Amino acid sequence: MxxxxxxxxxxxxxxxxxxxxxxxxxxxxxxxxxxxxxxxxxxxxxxxxxxxxxxxxxxxxxxxxxxxxxxxxxxxxxxxxxxxxxxxxxxxxxxxxxxxxxxxxxxxxxxxxxxxxxxxxxxxxxxxxxxxxSVAKLGFIxxxxxxxxxxxxxxxxxxxxxxxxxxxxxxxxxxxxxxxxxxxxxxxxxxxxxxxxxxxxxxxxxxxxxxxxxxxxxxxxxxxxxxxxxxxxxxxxxxxxxxxxxxxTLPTGFPPLSVPHLAWDDLAPLCAGAVGIxxxxxxDTISNASAFAAxxxxxxxxxxxxxxxxxxxxxxxxxxxxxxxxxxxxxxxxxxxxxxxxxxxxxxxxxxxxxxxxxxxxxxxxxxxxxxxxxxxxxxxxxxxxxxxxxxxxxxxxxxxxxxxxxxxxxxxxxxxxxxxxxxxILNVFRRAWWPYNTVLGRAPGVAGYHDVRSYPDAERLPGLVIHRFDAPLFFANAKTFRDEVLRLARDKPPPRWILIAAEPVTDVDTTAADVLEELGKVLDDRRIRLVFAELKDPVLRRLEGYGLTRAFGGDRFFPTVESAVAAFRARTGAVWTVPEPPPGTGTDGGTGTDGGPARAEASHDDPAPPR
Structure with missing residues (x-):
């Protein structure tokens, strides 16, 4: 007891x-x-x-x-x-x-x-x-x-x-x-x-x-x-x-406990002011508390x-x-x-x-x-x-x-x-999600992994392969932005054989984006360009499975890492890493093409037919 x-x-x-x-x-x-x-x-x-x-x-x-x-x-x-x-x-x-x-x-x-x-x-x-x-635990507000x-x-x-x-x-x-x-x-x-x-x-x-x-x-x-x-x-x-x-001279003493009266007409403007305050x-409290707590x-x-x-x-x-x-x-x-x-x-x-x-x-x-x-x-x-x-x-x-x-x-x-x-x-957050940073990746000399060709203009690339990274979840507001960028990459001369999406930054795909992906895959298939994915997070991959996209695309288009996808492409095409030549008119930096996008290598004319 x-x-x-x-x-x-x-x-x-x-x-x-x-x-x-x-x-x-x-x-x-x-x-x-x-x-x-x-x-x-x-x-x-x-x-x-x-x-x-x-x-x-x-x-x-x-x-x-x-x-x-x-x-x-x-x-x-x-x-x-x-x-x-x-x-x-x-x-x-x-x-x-x-x-x-x-x-x-x-x-x-x-x-x-x-x-x-x-x-x-x-x-x-x-x-x-x-x-x-506080009760609703909304401190993040x-x-x-x-x-x-x-x-x-x-x-x-x-x-x-x-x-x-x-x-x-x-x-x-x-x-x-x-x-x-x-x-x-x-x-x-x-x-x-x-x-x-x-x-x-x-x-x-x-x-x-x-x-x-x-x-x-x-x-x-x-x-x-x-x-x-x-x-x-x-x-x-x-x-x-x-x-x-x-x-x-100030009033003497301290005021008694009292509940102030409120007219109904005052309620709305006071509520608006209370939320802002x-x-x-x-x-102000969180910033000050953080500073002094540190x-x-x-x-x-x-x-x-x-x-x-x-x-x-x-x-x-x-x-x-x-x-x-x-x-x-x-x-x-x-x-x-x-x-x-x-x-x-x-x-x-x-x-x-x-x-x-x-x-x-x-x-x-x-x-x-x-x-x-x-x-x-x-x-x-x-x-x-x-x-x-x-x-x-x-x-x-x-x-x-x-x-x-x-x-x-x-x-x-x-x-x-x-x-x-x-x-x-809020609009700034939405703007960043609507038009997120996206780029093409290459293999930079002396640096492990694959990196932004804007930062490494001399990065090697495989002819016929574009590795594209889109730094945001795919949802209704930016799905068409993603589609337009991929189609722009597909218009290169000669066109790529694979467009590989390095999808590690893609933390979600909503239903609108799923429909856009399915339509995009069909358009690229008609152009004999293969859309493939690497490094999809498990929750996102399960979501794509729920949308039926893994069946529509085929399981061989999803790779656990960019490296495994690159290896698969090289095994099918025999492509060799090359340093791209800068497009005409850009000098020797090779940073961007004529349309403002990063420069990419061109495939040789005797490469085998694009894999299907």
């Missing part, structure tokens, strides 16, 4: 650790970690407070809601998060998406309270999407956005944030919408003399100070230093009297991360918060400060609560342009110009994808921009 009880207890504890990894970490907590976690929590709080307020205003919400959000997501992730040091919170990449979703709906109500309620519902929806995706399109999206987002914050940096506001409208509104505001010199000095000085400290003194908390100096400048220079807006948050030797658990992010968003949504994601910068700060576990985040949450309850006026003299400086420097960190240049140098097609995603965000808006980014990523 005791043994059964111990076994059940162990299973219960294992299930608890699986559902709430943070509690499992607490069970194995070491005393020597405590001082480091507490110190890291204090250091982290100095970044959490100004960034939380700044990103709340970026989302079009009161600054105080950024602090509510920070507290709840830190506590929730400390319980449910699988990573020991990953830090969650309001994020600069999500702020514009939240604003784009909530503000058009809140405008109808005309008050910030409605905007907060809508943002809280949005957080609950994002949490629900994440939790459902983060891969829907390719790196080139993500770079373009983030570049567009950085530009959008930067332009949107410039009026605030200069002490005025505009009612313009869209990137071009905001640029125009900012320029008109400057022309009309709306810029406040003191605000410009604080804002621009704050941006420069943060960038300089981050570049030359990375261990110094740049944001905290800038915030403290900005608060000091308010007292010394009476910035309020000079027309500079201040944060003011969840996708970006997931991609440093600490941990393993990334995508589905558990989704579960934790979902729980954090639900917790934030129940206490007047808004959607959150992981933060690479805040996690890096916690790591450099010596964080060992999620107790660091708990300490940060406790200090924020203490500030709200006992010292709500701590940041009352913080200038609004200083918050704009925090947002702008965060936006600059989102941009990846080096990565964009690398794409240009390495692969022009992916550079163009990145530019298209950038333009989607800049010209259409943040939410349409994420749709453009996902759509482009």
């Amino acid at each position: 005791t043994g059964d009880g111990d076994g059940r207890g162990a299973r219960v504890r294992a299930r608890v650790r699986d559902a709430a990894p943070g509690l499992g970490t607490l069970a194995g907590y070491r005393r020597q970690w405590l001082v480091k976690d507490v110190v890291a929590g204090v250091v982290l709080t100095t970044l959490l407070v100004p960034q939380g307020m700044a990103y709340a205003e970026l989302a079009g919400l009161p600054a105080i809601n950024g602090l509510y959000t920070s507290v709840l997501c830190l506590l929730a992730y400390a319980v449910f998060g699988p990573s020991r040091i990953l830090v969650l919170g309001p994020d600069s990449s999500l702020g514009p998406m939240i604003a784009a979703t909530v503000l058009p709906l809140a405008a109808a109500g005309g008050d910030s309270g409605r905007a907060v309620a809508l943002a809280s519902v949005l957080a609950l929806m994002v949490g629900a999407v994440m939790l459902l995706a 983060a891969d829907l956005i390719s790196k080139p399109t993500m770079i373009g999206y983030m570049n567009g987002l950085a530009l959008t944030i930067l332009i949107g914050q410039l009026p605030k940096l200069c002490g005025f506001s505009t009612d313009a919408e869209g990137l071009l409208g905001e640029v125009s509104g900012f320029v008109r505001g400057l022309a009309d003399g709306k810029a406040v010199p003191a605000a410009v000095a604080v804002g621009v000085g704050g941006v420069v100070l943060i960038l300089v400290l981050q570049r030359w003194l990375p261990k110094v908390p740049a944001v905290l230093v800038m915030v403290l100096l900005a608060i000091a400048s308010t007292s010394l220079s009476d910035l309020d009297a000079r027309g500079v807006g201040l944060v003011g 969840a996708l970006v948050s997931l991609a 440093r600490s030797g941990q393993e990334v658990q995508g589905n558990k991360e989704m579960h934790a992010i979902g729980a954090a968003n639900v917790a934030a949504g129940l206490f007047q918060g808004f959607p959150v994601s992981t933060s690479g910068s805040r996690t890096a700060v916690a790591e450099r400060a010596g964080a060992r576990t999620q107790l660091t985040g708990v300490v940060g949450a406790a200090l924020i609560i203490l500030m709200l309850v006992q010292f709500p006026g701590l940041f009352r003299n913080l200038p609004q342009p200083a918050l704009a400086a925090v947002v702008i420097t965060a936006a600059l960190s989102l941009a990846d110009l080096t990565g964009t240049v690398r794409l240009w140098r390495r692969r022009k097609a992916e550079f163009l994808l990145s530019v298209a995603a950038f333009l989607g965000v800049a010209l259409l808006g943040v939410l349409p921009g994420i749709a453009v980014a996902v759509g482009l990523s």
